Structures are given as structure tokens and as C-alpha cells.
Amino acid sequence: MIRPVLFLPHPVLGRPCERVDVIDDVARALAADLLDTMRASAHSVGVAAPQIGVSLRAFCLDVSGHPKARSSHGEVVLLNPELVEATAAPAEIGREGCMSVPDLTGDVARVPSMVLRGLTPEGEERELEMDAFEARAAQHELDHLDGLLFLDRLVSAERVFRRRSYR
Amino acid sequence: MARVAVTAFGADRPGMVAGVTGVLMDHGGNLEDSAMTILGGHFAMMLLVEIPDDQPVEALEADLAAGVADLGLSVVVRPVADVGAGGDDENGTGSTEEPSTWSVSVHGADRPGIVHQVTALLAHHGANVVDLSTRVVASPMQAAYVLLLRITVGASADVEALVEELTALGATLGVEVHVRPDDADIL
Numbered sequence: 001m002i003r004p005v006l007f008l009p010h011p012v013l014g015r016p017c018e019r020v021d022v023i024d025d026v027a028r029a030l031a032a033d034l035l036d037t038m039r040a041s042a043h044s045v046g047v048a049a050p051q052i053g054v055s056l057r058a059f060c061l062d063v064s065g066h067p068k069a070r071s072s073h074g075e076v077v078l079l080n081p082e083l084v085e086a087t088a089a090p091a092e093i094g095r096e097g098c099m100s101v102p103d104l105t106g107d108v109a110r111v112p113s114m115v116l117r118g119l120t121p122e123g124e125e126r127e128l129e130m131d132a133f134e135a136r137a138a139q140h141e142l143d144h145l146d147g148l149l150f151l152d153r154l155v156s157a158e159r160v161f162r163r164r165s166y167r
Numbered sequence: 168m169a170r171v172a173v174t175a176f177g178a179d180r181p182g183m184v185a186g187v188t189g190v191l192m193d194h195g196g197n198l199e200d201s202a203m204t205i206l207g208g209h210f211a212m213m214l215l216v217e218i219p220d221d222q223p224v225e226a227l228e229a230d231l232a233a234g235v236a237d238l239g240l241s242v243v244v245r246p247v248a249d250v251g252a253g254g255d256d257e258n259g260t261g262s263t264e265e266p267s268t269w270s271v272s273v274h275g276a277d278r279p280g281i282v283h284q285v286t287a288l289l290a291h292h293g294a295n296v297v298d299l300s301t302r303v304v305a306s307p308m309q310a311a312y313v314l315l316l317r318i319t320v321g322a323s324a325d326v327e328a329l330v331e332e333l334t335a336l337g338a339t340l341g342v343e344v345h346v347r348p349d350d351a352d353i354l
Contacts, residue, residue, distance in 0.1 A: 007307060008274060008275075008311040009275040009309065009312075009341075009343075010308075102306065102307070103302070103306070104304060149274070151313055154270070154272070154315060157316055157317050158315075
């Protein structure tokens, strides 16, 4: 089911999420809703559970076909995802936006490659090596689960930009 | 040479920077630090300009006003006192100790007083604001406000207490407050 996306200043977006305790039909329905909501928005490369009003650690992403993507695992939906390994390489700065902050984009530093681990909706553990745009998208979604937006990670105060043409 | 601050503001359109800097050049001005940006569809310019001593500030201001009148810019020119060596010193705390730099992000439902209350608390702790920008976010449901700051605090300051009080203030104002060290990679 496509769920409405919440916008800043909704309080759920600023709250750290709880772990998914049991992989049951409710958790699987959440995973399906995340995917449905992402697919419904042409430009979305990921949706985190708090963005659809659920304060649980789950997100989906899909960077297929994105020009900045190198690794691409297609549609990924994970419960209790964790960053298990980040490369020591210096962080890279890139422009990020967010469906929950429709008006703005900003420059954020992220580690360029990482290993992401989590549970599939079927309860199987999955470990994914990600780099470039997919790694950035995963770190952006992980932040949502800790109640953080890209606005909380900007490289500096002036590196925030209006997405649309000026009013 | 004397140093002046030039500020200009007007509904954004092409040619504003060229217009202002053209008049400054005609007066023998040399551009130093500047910042220019768009605020709500208006172009805002702040420039430090070195000008020859024989150029009266009043004449420069009058010429600027006349030169850019057709661009819809209002211009102000003021003499600037020399702040001495270390003009880029971002400590501002008067201390010789190395200050630490922090990024602060504040966002939530728009309401009056967010900037004032946050910066008053920072000032109370002796923290110095070195960069600040704010954005109104036109969310479909409810307008949100985003305040982004870079601050420096003296080496002896109690950052933990500052963060605690900022978090408490955020709860009072109904906004999220996040503080992190400004650890941008420096080459």
C-alpha cells in the first residue's frame, strides 16, 4: 500500500526508531508499504519507515539506473539494517535531498563504500557491499532511523539550497 | 587606502553584481571578502572594499545609488574600522586558546523566536556564531523552519552543558536540535 510521506516538522522524523522485534506479517506489510511508496514516487531512491509514520528500523532503497550509482543491488528492503563496516577512505561530499524536506537540498559528506547488514522480510540475514551513490543512499536512510535528516549533516551552514526556482 | 562595507539588496535580476562592482571599479575600489546570496527572491550583497583615501564614502554611496537605480537595488556604504591582524580569526572570544568549532542544526515548526532564543543561549555560554543561515521550508502541511549555525567555543567552555541546555531549549520550542563537531576534512 502506498503510504503518505511525512514532511518536516513532523515529530516522528526526529525520533530514533525502535528495532523490529518479530518478523511477522506486520513487519512484512511494512516492508511492502515501503517499496510501494518508493515505487510510487518517480525520483525516490529510498524510503525509511519513519517517513511513512512508522518509528521502526526499516528502509528500502533502489538506485538502479541512477547516473551516479556504481554498485546497485536493485530493490533492497531491510529490517534492522546496520552499517557493519565503513571504508577508511575519506568521506565524499555530495548533494542530497529528501522527500520529507521537499524544498531543500544540501551538501553532505558520506563514506564512499560500506557494508550494510540487515534482515529481509523473510527473516534472512543479508550483507551488501555498497559504494558511491548506493552507499550514500543507505547512509541517508540509516540516519532517518536515528532521527537525523540530511539537514543535520550538512558540511556547512551555507551549503543548503532551494530545490525549486525562487518564489 | 580605506575600507568600506557595501551592502545592497533588491529583487533578483541579472546584472546586479556587474552593476555594483562596475561603479566600485570606477572609484578605484578593490574587492576583498564578500558574500552574496538570494533571500526570498531578493539578491543580497555584502562586500568589503578597499578604496583610495581620496574617495569620500558619501560620494561613492551616491554614485552607487545612481548607477544601480535601474536595477532596483538599495545600496548602503559605511566605513569599516580595521579589526587588526588576524581578521579571519573566528574565535571572537578574546581567548588565545584554540577554540573548537561545532555545527548546530535546528529545525521544526515555524514560530517566532527560534533564532533569538538559540543565539541568546549560545551567547550566554560565550559561543561565537561564525556562520548562520535560515530557511523557511514550505512543507505541504505546515511551514517548517531550519536554522543552521557554525559556532566556535573557547577551549575552556563546557560544551556538554551547552548541548544539554540547547536540547532542553529545543524541547521547549518544539524543535529538533543537533550539535556535532565541525570535523570537515582539511587537506
